[in-house]
Amino acid sequence: MLKHLRPAFSLVILMTLITGVAYPFAMTGVAKVAAPAKADGSLIARDGQIVGSALIGQNFTSDRYFWPRPSATSPNPYDPTGSGGSNLGPTSAKLKDRVAGDVDKLKKTGIATPIPADAVTASGSGLDPDITPQNALMQVGRVAQARGLDVGKVDDLVNSHVEKRLFGFIGEPHVNVLSLNMALDALKS
Amino acid sequence: MTLIGWVQIGFLLALVLAAIKPLGLYMAQVFSGKKTFLTPVLKPLEIGIYRLSGIDRDREQGWLGYTLAMLAFSVAGFVVLYAIMRLQAYLPVNPQGFANVPSDLAFNTASSFVTNTNWQNYSGEAVMSNFTQMAGLAVQNFLSAATGMALAIAVTRAFVRSKAETVGNFWVDTTRATLYVLLPLSIIVAIAFIFLGLPQTMDGSVTATTLEGAKQVITLGPVASQEAIKQLGTNGGGFYNANAAHPFENPNAIANYLNIFAMLSISAAMVYMFGQMTGNRKQGWVLISAIAVLLVAGIGITYWAETAGNPILTSLGLDPSMGNMEGKEVRFGQAMSTLYTAVTTGLSDGGVNSMIGSYTGLGGLVPMFLIHLGEVLPGGVGSGLYGLVVFAVLSVFVAGLMVGRTPEFLGKKIESREMKFAMLAVLILPLVILGFSAVSAMLPAAVAAIGTPGPHGLSEILYAYTSAAGNNGSAMAGLSGNTVWYNTTLGISMLIGRFGYVVPVMAIAGSLAAKQKIPSSKGTFPTDTPLFAGLLIGIILILGGLQFFPSLALGPIVEHFAMMAGQTF
Numbered sequence: 128m129l130k131h132l133r134p135a136f137s138l139v140i141l142m143t144l145i146t147g148v149a150y151p152f153a154m155t156g157v158a159k160v161a162a163p164a165k166a167d168g169s170l171i172a173r174d175g176q177i178v179g180s181a182l183i184g185q186n187f188t189s190d191r192y193f194w195p196r197p198s199a200t201s202p203n204p205y206d207p208t209g210s211g212g213s214n215l216g217p218t219s220a221k222l223k224d225r226v227a228g229d230v231d232k233l234k235k236t237g238i239a240t241p242i243p244a245d246a247v248t249a250s251g252s253g254l255d256p257d258i259t260p261q262n263a264l265m266q267v268g269r270v271a272q273a274r275g276l277d278v279g280k281v282d283d284l285v286n287s288h289v290e291k292r293l294f295g296f297i298g299e300p301h302v303n304v305l306s307l308n309m310a311l312d313a314l315k316s
Numbered sequence: 317m318t319l320i321g322w323v324q325i326g327f328l329l330a331l332v333l334a335a336i337k338p339l340g341l342y343m344a345q346v347f348s349g350k351k352t353f354l355t356p357v358l359k360p361l362e363i364g365i366y367r368l369s370g371i372d373r374d375r376e377q378g379w380l381g382y383t384l385a386m387l388a389f390s391v392a393g394f395v396v397l398y399a400i401m402r403l404q405a406y407l408p409v410n411p412q413g414f415a416n417v418p419s420d421l422a423f424n425t426a427s428s429f430v431t432n433t434n435w436q437n438y439s440g441e442a443v444m445s446n447f448t449q450m451a452g453l454a455v456q457n458f459l460s461a462a463t464g465m466a467l468a469i470a471v472t473r474a475f476v477r478s479k480a481e482t483v484g485n486f487w488v489d490t491t492r493a494t495l496y497v498l499l500p501l502s503i504i505v506a507i508a509f510i511f512l513g514l515p516q517t518m519d520g521s522v523t524a525t526t527l528e529g530a531k532q533v534i535t536l537g538p539v540a541s542q543e544a545i546k547q548l549g550t551n552g553g554g555f556y557n558a559n560a561a562h563p564f565e566n567p568n569a570i571a572n573y574l575n576i577f578a579m580l581s582i583s584a585a586m587v588y589m590f591g592q593m594t595g596n597r598k599q600g601w602v603l604i605s606a607i608a609v610l611l612v613a614g615i616g617i618t619y620w621a622e623t624a625g626n627p628i629l630t631s632l633g634l635d636p637s638m639g640n641m642e643g644k645e646v647r648f649g650q651a652m653s654t655l656y657t658a659v660t661t662g663l664s665d666g667g668v669n670s671m672i673g674s675y676t677g678l679g680g681l682v683p684m685f686l687i688h689l690g691e692v693l694p695g696g697v698g699s700g701l702y703g704l705v706v707f708a709v710l711s712v713f714v715a716g717l718m719v720g721r722t723p724e725f726l727g728k729k730i731e732s733r734e735m736k737f738a739m740l741a742v743l744i745l746p747l748v749i750l751g752f753s754a755v756s757a758m759l760p761a762a763v764a765a766i767g768t769p770g771p772h773g774l775s776e777i778l779y780a781y782t783s784a785a786g787n788n789g790s791a792m793a794g795l796s797g798n799t800v801w802y803n804t805t806l807g808i809s810m811l812i813g814r815f816g817y818v819v820p821v822m823a824i825a826g827s828l829a830a831k832q833k834i835p836s837s838k839g840t841f842p843t844d845t846p847l848f849a850g851l852l853i854g855i856i857l858i859l860g861g862l863q864f865f866p867s868l869a870l871g872p873i874v875e876h877f878a879m880m881a882g883q884t885f
Contacts, residue, residue, distance in 0.1 A: 135391065142455060150541060151450040151454065166510055167517055168515045168564070192528070208521075212642075242635060244629070245641050249643070253558065299647060299648065
C-alpha cells in the first residue's frame with residue numbers, strides 16, 4: 128500500500144491541474160469568445176439595468192403581470208441562492224393545504240376549475256421560468272382588466288409567446304413568464 | 317401517457333443505441349493500448365504523467381496489487397478533496413467568500429465524490445466556492461469515474477486472458493480512461509452545453525432588479541464544464557442544489573436530451589466493449605438487450621404512475637391531464653422527467669431533473685427499485701459492467717445447477733471460490749441499506765429529519781441509504797440529511813457500498829484470470845442467446861428485488877394505497 132502512495136498522490140495532483148484547472152479555464156475561454164452572453168447567464172437588460180435572466184424565473188404578485196408557478200425556495204420565492212423543490216410527498220398534509228390555499232386564491236380572481244396543474248404546484252428548481260400555455264391563457268382576463276387592455280390583444284400576445292416543441296416532438300410547449308411580462312410592459316408604452 | 321411522450325423517449329434511446337458500437341470499439345482500442353486518432357496529441361501528456369508520478373507503465377499488477385493501487389488512489393483523492401473543502405476560505409476563486417466546510421459535511425461529501433455517489437447534503441450555490449467545485453468536486457467526477465472504468469477493464473481482462481497472473485496496470489488504465497475517454501468527451505459536451513445556454517464563468521453572481529423591483533441574486537460559475545463530466549462520469553453531483561432541474565444546468569429540451577445521452581452512452585458502450593474484448597460481440601448485445609428490457613419497463617412504469625397523477629390534488633380542483641407536476645419543470649413535462657429519473661437510477665448517476673421526493677408512491681418506487689437491482693441498467697461507468705458480470709456469473713451458476721453441468725462463462729469455469737465472492741458482493745448492499753434504515757427508523761433524532769411523515773417518511777430514509785450504498789446520489793430530499801448522524805452513516809454506507817463491493821469482485825477477477833480458457837463444447841451452456849438474457853433478467857429481479865420487497869411494501873406501496881384513498885399525513 129505504501130509504495131502506491133507516491134503515484135496515488137502524484138496522479139491526483141496532476142489530474143487536478145488538467146481536469147480541475149486547465150479544463151474549466153479552457154472552457155471558460157471558449158465560452159467568452161463563442162457565446163459570451165449565454166456564458167454569463169443569459170442576462171436581460173432594460174434601460175441599461177439588469178432585470179433578470181432569460182432562464183431564471185422571477186416572482187410576480189401584481190395583478191398587472193402574469194404569475195409564475197409557486198416556488199419552494201427559501202427564504203423568498205424564486206431565490207437563486209437556494210434552488211430546490213418542496214420535496215413534499217404526495218400524501219403530505221402540508222402539500223394539500225398549500226395547494227388548496229393557492230386554488231382558493233385563483234378562484235377569487237374569477238378562475239373556474241379545473242385549474243392547470245402547473246399553476247398551483249411548485250417546480251423542482253423553484254426557479255422554473257415557464258408556465259404552460261393553458262396557465263397563461265387562464266390569467267389573461269385578470270391581466271387585461273388590471274391594465275385596461277383588450278382581452279383579445281393580450282390573448283394574441285400570449286399565443287405569440289408560446290414556445291412549441293422542437294421538430295414537433297422534443298420538449299413541452301411553454302411560455303416564458305419574464306419575456307411575456309416584458310412584452311406586456313412594452314405594449315403599454 | 318401520450319404518443320408524443322413515447323416518441324421522445326424512443327428517439328433518445330435510439331440515439332444511445334446508435335452510439336454504443338463506435339464508442340465501444342474506441343474504448344476497446346484505448347484499453348488494449350492500441351493507437352487511436354487521439355494518440356498523437358495525448359501520448360506525450362500520458363508519458364509525462366507516468367514519468368512525474370514514478371509509474372512504470374509496462375509493469376502489470378495482480379488482482380491484489382491492482383486493488384491496493386485503487387484503494388491508495390481513492391485515499392489520496394479523499395485526502396485532497398477533504399483538505400480543499402476544509403480550507404476553501406483561504407484558497408483562490410472564491411468570489412462569494414464562502415467559509416470552510418464543516419468537518420462532518422466535508423467527510424460526507426468527500427466520501428460521496430470519491431465513491432462516485434455524489435450524494436449532496438449541501439446546497440452547492442450556498443456552500444461550495446467555485447474553486448472547490450471545479451478543482452475539488454469536478455476532479456473527483458473524472459477520477460472516481462476513471463477508477464470505475466479501470467476496475468471494469470481489469471474484470472474484462474480476466475475473461476480475455478488464460479492462466480494469467482496479472483490483470484493490468486491500475487495507473488495506466490485510470491490515466492487512459494481520463495485522458496482518452498472522459499476528457500475529450502467532456503470538452504465536446506461542455507462546448508455544446510455552452511451554446512445551449514449553461515453559464516461558464518469564474519464570476520460568482522450578478523444582482524438583478526426584477527420587473528416588480530425586488531433584488532434577485534443570480535448565482536453563476538463554471539457550470540457547463542462541470543455538468544459535462546457530471547453526466548459522462550455518471551456522477552450526478554450538481555453545481556446547484558436543484559441539480560438538473562435548475563434552468564442553468566438544464567435550460568431546455570435539447571440540453572435535457574444531451575444530459576441523458578451523456579450519462580447513458582459510455583456505460584452502455586462499455587458493455588459492447590466487453591463483448592468486443594472477450595471476442596464475443598454477440599455476448600455484448602445479449603447483455604445490452606437484457607438491460608434494455610428492464611430499463612424500458614422501469615421507464616414505462618414511472619411514466620405511467622406520474623401521468624396518472626395524485627388524486628388528492630385532483631380533488632382540490634386541479635386538471636389531472638398534466639399528471640403530478642409537483643417537483644417537475646414545465647419545459648420537461650412527464651415524459652422527459654420520468655425518462656431522466658429511470659435512467660439516472662438504472663445508472664448510478666443520481667442527478668435529477670425533477671424531485672423524486674414528490675413523486676407518487678409507485679413513481680417513487682421505481683427509481684428506488686432500480687438502485688436495489690444493483691445499478692446494472694447499464695449502471696455507472698465501469699461499476700455497471702462489473703456489476704453485470706457478477707450477475708452473469710450467478711446466472712450461469714444457477715443454470716449449471718438446473719441441468720447438472722459445470723458452469724462456465726466465456727470459457728472460464730465458475731467454481732465455489734468465485735461463487736462465494738459473488739454472493740459476498742451481492743449481500744453487502746442489503747446489509748448496509750436495511751441495517752442503517754432499520755436503526756434510523758427507530759432513532760428519534762433520525763426520524764425527526766423526515767420531511768413528510770407516514771409511509772413517505774420511511775421511503776425517505778430507505779431511499780437515502782439505498783442511494784448511498786448503491787453509490788447513486790439521488791434523494792427523496794424531504795429528509796434533512798445534513799446532520800451529524802446522516803452525514804456520518806451515509807458516508808460510511810457509500811464507502812462500504814463502493815469498496816466492500818469492489819474488493820470481492822476483484823478477487824473474482826484474479827481467480828478467473830488465473831484459470832485456463834477452455835474452448836466451448838457441446839456441453840457448454842451458451843450465454844449469448846435470448847434464453848440467457850431471460851435467465852439474467854430473472855436473476856437480477858429475484859436477487860435485487862426480493863431482498864428489498866418487504867421494506868418497499870411498507871414504504872412506497874402503502875403510500876400508493878393511502879394516496880388512492882385520499883389519506884394525508
